[in-house]
Amino acid sequence: MMVLEFTGTVRATRSGPVDTLADVAGMTGWARAHAAELGLDPGFTATEQLRREVVELRQSVRALFARAVAPAPPSSADAHRLPEFAEALALVNSAALAVPLAARLEWPDGGVPTTRQVPSGDADVSARIRAALASAAIALLSGPERERLRVCPSPPCVLYFIKEHARQEWCSVGCGNRARAARHYRQHRTA
Template identity: 30%
Template sequence: MTEHLITQSDHQAPVEPLPVEFANTLSASRGVLVEGLSSPAALEAWLRRCRGLFPHPFPEDVPIRASEQQLLHTRMLRDATRRLLTARIGRTAPDPWDVAQVNRACALSRSWPVLAWEGESAPRAAHLRTTDTATDARAQIARSLVALLTGDHSTLLRICRGPGCVLFFSRNHPRRVWCSDGCGNRARVARHRERHPGDRT
């Protein structure tokens, strides 16, 4: 069993909470679903791109490698995450299988805080983990999902109502209605065409 020392670093300001960003790896373009985790390489790229959103980010010098099996398990967790977010937003009963998927993923990785302090450098907090990066990432995502669904911010979760959009977002501003300005513009254009069917402007 390998152990990796992960140094805490400043988090980047997230666009959305980690579980929402994870759920949004499935998107849509012109009415066709787009799989953002289409291959192990795509999963590795997403983990590198979003490393700053994780509670215990992976240092840049730690290699990120994902297998086909890890990709399959990650996509299963992603699909369960999407259904659980939908259930929370719609206030409907979740599928017990999805709940079990998240709980299983939460237990995939063991980690604990340690003190990293060498020479005269300032002491810093670090985390020791006992699994590979891709597996630990699934555990962190699942734990973040538990925190999101059970916390006060769960009431801010929304599904974008933009035409053809399948993305989630956290309504961090009372006037926010769409996941992006693009979806808002498309919705306004669609409403205009419904009201003025002969107008092509």
């Protein structure tokens, strides 16, 4: 799910927090990896202004995710740097409205017809990227998956995820293993 990957561009590693979009090269690489979903040419290159605008949108989406998982605590990665809810909501909505999308029918030879959302007007690349990402966030937050949105409780992790089954507690098996190992260590250290 692209919007989860987008919010996951802030993540934790053993050496600390990492921001994939911290520089133009990272933004360019991430956008190229999602070129089809964002309607970009494979040779896309970001600018510093586009990177700043996309990071501002990401922080707003993360603020909305933090509200969606409440009363659970938000991701510890950047909770102290998130915009206020009203500001975040306004930014996401305005980004989505900046570029109206239209359905386009794609029907490959011998294939099944599909619908793809494409920008319906001429807009700069930053507005198109932000509109696609904001629209994806709006779809998740206004749909049934919002109820399954969680923040990973593993101590070093900072990711949001969609809970796929009733017993799922962590974003990944690795986070679950780290959390269980930490719990085991705490129980045996104090015993």
